Amino acid sequence: MFFSLISTIVLGIAVAGSMMLVNHLAGGRLPRWLAPAAAGIAMLVYTIWTDYDWSARIARGLPGGLEVIETYETSNLLQPWTLVKPRINRMVALDRPSIEANANAPRYRKASLYLFARYQPPRELRQIYDCETGRRIDLLPSETVDPTEIPDTAWEKLVDDPIAREVCGG
Incomplete structure (x- = not known):
């Protein structure tokens, strides 16, 4: 659970940073709320994905037998x-x-x-x-x-x- 939390936070920071870079390259024309909104959406989607995919990851990693x-x-x-x-x-x-x-x-x-x-x-x-x-x-x-x-x-x-x-x- 700890690693999922850290992964989610790192993803949010990366997406927010990417959106800030895109805004800088666009000359500051994008709305200021776009970076935190994109980070929040990315973190929510990642959390949902990990909740649904954990069982498939465990099943793929099971040893033979x-x-x-x-x-x-x-x-x-x-x-x-x-x-x-x-x-x-x-x-x-x-x-x-x-x-x-x-x-x-x-x-x-x-x-x-x-x-x-x-x-x-x-x-x-x-x-x-x-x-x-x-x-x-x-x-x-x-x-x-x-x-x-x-x-x-x-x-x-x-x-x-x-x-x-x-x-x-x-």
């Missing part, structure tokens, strides 16, 4: 352009090489997911999926469990979950 499976959009009254076209504020990437079936019960699969959100560091999440009944459970970072010993009440029932479809291979 990681694939974005699901994105979440948001709208905000304080950003009225998002009411016209919502922007992605979170996404989930699946680490395909991490998917492994349980040796004792192949209906269970364990996978690592990476959660990305705007202005937050990525987080890793490990989950076990019961591919036959459409359920999942989250694991703690260093936790190893036998899914056949997990009580039914601990599982979260899934309905049409795209991540479960990808992990379970269908």
Whole structure:
């Protein structure tokens, strides 16, 4: 977030300076308000662009084996352009090489997911999926469990979950 702020300020100064140079070359015939107005518009457009493009930049930079499976959009009254076209504020990437079936019960699969959100560091999440009944459970970072010993009440029932479809291979 800090670098976005610095980039926006530097862009505003550069555009204002460019407009002042153009005004000087034009013999001072341009209105004085043109430089700050152009700087403000450039800063607003840059801010909007970075808000909409961050998820594509993250997705392009993911290492091999990681694939974005699901994105979440948001709208905000304080950003009225998002009411016209919502922007992605979170996404989930699946680490395909991490998917492994349980040796004792192949209906269970364990996978690592990476959660990305705007202005937050990525987080890793490990989950076990019961591919036959459409359920999942989250694991703690260093936790190893036998899914056949997990009580039914601990599982979260899934309905049409795209991540479960990808992990379970269908």
